[in-house]
Amino acid sequence: MRLAVALIPAVFLAACDIGTEERNEVASTRTVQRPHVPVPPGAIARGTAAREAALAPPGPEVTRELLARGEERFRAFCAPCHGASGRGDGTIVSRGFPAPPSYHEERLRSLAPEQIVQVITHGKGRMFPYADRILPEERWAIAHYVKDLQARGTGSPFDQEAARP
Ligand code: HEC
Structure with missing residues (x-):
């Protein structure tokens, strides 16, 4: 019995030794240094840097297609609160959500x-962020559509009167 007890540490240590030796032969994942691989030309960047680049002004060129896309996205995501003409009278507001x-x-x-893109990305006050639902390019499209809405006025008869000389 005593012999068996005395043998255990010896066997244990021997096993440890073997382990150490084997580990020296197999490359440890902790110490592996991967060689630097340059980014191949034409590769599309992904991740945080790419997202930030997509949100940096001036953003995509303003075209008819971009505005049409912006209008479609605006009606789906923003009009429920901001209203189709941007007066802050959307259907959700009529059900009690604080009016924007x-x-x-x-x-x-x-x-x-770009400030509107920021509001869509990060939210503001009581408005939630939409970064996980609206792609960066679509945020620009919406932002330009909002600027377009503003340039056209509220569309109310009152505005047309005010615009008359
Ligand atoms: C659920 C309702 C809701 C939706 C949907 C919504 N907003 Fe808002 N938004 C608000 C409210 C409320 C405010 C006022 C926030 C505050 O000041 O507390 C606001 C404020 C804003 C402002 C003004 C920020 C400022 O500087 O004061 C902008 C611009 C805006 N929203 C754009 C958008 C766009 C673009 C969308 C669609 C992608 C959108 N919002 C969707 C409720 C909403």
């Missing part, structure tokens, strides 16, 4: 497209 300010207020009229 009208896009036709002076302060919001002075927002640059």
